[in-house]
Amino acid sequence: MEGPAVSEILRKEIQAQFKLQLGNFTLDAEFKVPAVGVTGLFGPSGCGKTTLLRCIAGLDLAQGSLHVNGVTWQDANTFVKTHRRPLGYVFQEASLFPHLSVRANLEYGYQRIKPAERKVKLDQVVEWLGLSHLLDRNDPAKLSGGERQRVAIGRALLTSPRILLMDEPLSALDAISKQDILPYLERLHRELDIPVFYVSHAIDEVARLADHLILLDQGRVIANGPIHETLARLDLPTAHFDDAGVVIQAAIAKHDEPYHLTRLDFSGGNLWVGKLHQMIGTQVRARVLARDVSIATLMPRESSISNILEGVINEIRDEGPDKVILRIFIGESQVLLSRITRRSRDQLGLSVGRTVYAQVKSVALMS
Amino acid sequence: MNILDPADLQAVWLTLKLASVTTLLLLFFATSIAWWLAHSHKWYKGVVSALVALPLVLPPTVLGFYLLLIMGPHGVVGEITSALHLGRLPFTFSGLVIGSVLFSMPFAVQPIQNAFEAMGKRPLEVAATLRASPWDRFVSVALPLARPGFLTAIILAFSHTVGEFGVVLMLGGNIPGETRVLSVDIYNHVEAMELGTAHLLAGGMVLFSFTVLLGLYFAGGKSWKGLR
Numbered sequence: 001m002e003g004p005a006v007s008e009i010l011r012k013e014i015q016a017q018f019k020l021q022l023g024n025f026t027l028d029a030e031f032k033v034p035a036v037g038v039t040g041l042f043g044p045s046g047c048g049k050t051t052l053l054r055c056i057a058g059l060d061l062a063q064g065s066l067h068v069n070g071v072t073w074q075d076a077n078t079f080v081k082t083h084r085r086p087l088g089y090v091f092q093e094a095s096l097f098p099h100l101s102v103r104a105n106l107e108y109g110y111q112r113i114k115p116a117e118r119k120v121k122l123d124q125v126v127e128w129l130g131l132s133h134l135l136d137r138n139d140p141a142k143l144s145g146g147e148r149q150r151v152a153i154g155r156a157l158l159t160s161p162r163i164l165l166m167d168e169p170l171s172a173l174d175a176i177s178k179q180d181i182l183p184y185l186e187r188l189h190r191e192l193d194i195p196v197f198y199v200s201h202a203i204d205e206v207a208r209l210a211d212h213l214i215l216l217d218q219g220r221v222i223a224n225g226p227i228h229e230t231l232a233r234l235d236l237p238t239a240h241f242d243d244a245g246v247v248i249q250a251a252i253a254k255h256d257e258p259y260h261l262t263r264l265d266f267s268g269g270n271l272w273v274g275k276l277h278q279m280i281g282t283q284v285r286a287r288v289l290a291r292d293v294s295i296a297t298l299m300p301r302e303s304s305i306s307n308i309l310e311g312v313i314n315e316i317r318d319e320g321p322d323k324v325i326l327r328i329f330i331g332e333s334q335v336l337l338s339r340i341t342r343r344s345r346d347q348l349g350l351s352v353g354r355t356v357y358a359q360v361k362s363v364a365l366m367s
Numbered sequence: 368m369n370i371l372d373p374a375d376l377q378a379v380w381l382t383l384k385l386a387s388v389t390t391l392l393l394l395f396f397a398t399s400i401a402w403w404l405a406h407s408h409k410w411y412k413g414v415v416s417a418l419v420a421l422p423l424v425l426p427p428t429v430l431g432f433y434l435l436l437i438m439g440p441h442g443v444v445g446e447i448t449s450a451l452h453l454g455r456l457p458f459t460f461s462g463l464v465i466g467s468v469l470f471s472m473p474f475a476v477q478p479i480q481n482a483f484e485a486m487g488k489r490p491l492e493v494a495a496t497l498r499a500s501p502w503d504r505f506v507s508v509a510l511p512l513a514r515p516g517f518l519t520a521i522i523l524a525f526s527h528t529v530g531e532f533g534v535v536l537m538l539g540g541n542i543p544g545e546t547r548v549l550s551v552d553i554y555n556h557v558e559a560m561e562l563g564t565a566h567l568l569a570g571g572m573v574l575f576s577f578t579v580l581l582g583l584y585f586a587g588g589k590s591w592k593g594l595r
């Protein structure tokens with residue numbers, strides 16, 4: 001007999017298995033992810049992340065199966081057509097309907113769902129995405145890139161989707177528009193209870209927005225797990241990017257008014273950063289890059305670096321002819337990556353199990 | 368000499384009627400064919416495409432000749448229409464309409480097909496993710512986005528039918544009120560050395576055609592700018 005606990009698990013999970021041949025590219029992906037928060041689909045261009053997203057949407061017809069929150073969207077006998085799937089899709093280019101006003105674009109999907117299913121209202125979306133001054137524009141093609149993408153996101157949200165699919169929504173934007181739109185995405189992340197699949201080839205976007213990460217390479221899933229675990233793994237290509245680094249989930253613990261600093265606590269330690277304006281207790285996400293972490297074997301007594309964390313080396317990997325990357329446990333669960341030269345490793349005599357002091361030169365705050 | 372008699376006015380009226388009916392029918396048939404051509408990946412897509420374009424290169428008399436044979440007493444279509452007690456199509460207005468639809472087909476199909484192809488699959492995919500069914504997507508997205516193509520198709524099909532001569536002569540002959548359209552009427556006047564009337568009618572057609580093309584240029588230019 002199926003107990004309530006089982007169906008509860010089924011309801012909060014997305015399971016997929018797809019096989020698709022497109023020319024000489026093969027997608028052969030299988031994954032299971034929690035249907036909460038943001039799942040980043042990450043990989044080099046041509047790895048199949050967009051194709052995977054299109055398969056989830058039913059825009060590309062792959063063999064396999066897809067179950068969303070316990071509902072079968074696709075299996076051997078079923079293929080729910082795209083327009084019958086309760087999903088929202090944000091394309092790389094905003095693709096607003098040029099013949100409709102901004103308001104009519106936003107309402108296009110809203111009008112096509114049953115009134116009883118309209119959980120997200122126009123006013124809410126307009127407020128969330130800052131669209132009120134654009135509503136009556138009749139020339140969506142003339143909106144700025146960031147504005148267009150915000151309208152496209154709002155249009156997708158107004159179908160009250162049970163899953164939101166975003167295909168590199170920032171990649172067509174310039175740096176300024178990106179900065180303009182990221183806060184909105186973070187806000188959606190915090191306030192919306194909809195699972196999101198977020199395709200990106202920019203690791204900093206993923207590190208900023210995703211809770212869960214699926215890594216793709218040549219059409220296959222090579223890793224799938226919580227973002228803080230996945231980005232801390234040395235056996236994955238992500239650890240060898242120039243901007244490799246870990247994500248730290250921390251809470252604001254203390255404001256130091258005289259020095260204008262804020263202390264962030266996480267399990268295993270704390271970090272001082274420039275003063276933040278949020279309240280004590282607010283959750284923030286910080287990113288520490290491997291190249292910004294240097295190593296000392298003795299507690300540095302006189303150093304300008306204010307963030308020095310004691311930890312234990314858990315893994316060392318060679319990286320090219322001159323560098324190594326270290327995986328260091330700070331406390332029980334938090335990991336830091338550190339990229340140092342091979343010579344430093346030998347001079348300090350670093351090996352797995354050794355207690356070291358990680359000096360964090362810079363902390364990037366994500367939200 | 369320079370005054371149009373009722374027969375001439377009848378020819379003008381008949382021409383406009385033929386062009387209107389033809390254009391309306393083409394809007395339906397050409398849209399269906401254009402949609403299929405724009406989205407199909409079947410191997411025989413090229414064959415259909417070539418067949419539709421055939422009237423562009425064939426002399427109208429050739430088309431008219433074969434239609435006359437097919438719709439005549441011994442033709443396939445002729446036997447069917449006789450069996451259905453519909454009479455025969457040659458030398459009737461209905462026959463002319465069929466000939467005109469086929470003859471003007473490429474002028475309607477190609478602009479619409481181009482418009483469908485230019486918009487690509489993306490707007491339709493977007494609409495699908497916004498819960499629009501296939502028919503809904505066609506009506507609410509594809510048709511409005513293809514508007515410039517439709518405008519071009521309507522104007523070209525209408526004016527091309529107005530200017531038709533060869534097919535009409537082969538298929539419809541010269542029956543006043545039934546098949547004597549403007550181009551045939553002008554021919555008759557020239558044959559009868561009534562050059563004044565011929566001038567008036569011919570000049571009217573030049574003016575009409577020029578206006579249509581000018582309108583096409585402005586309308587087309589404007590709507591394409593809005594779309595891009």
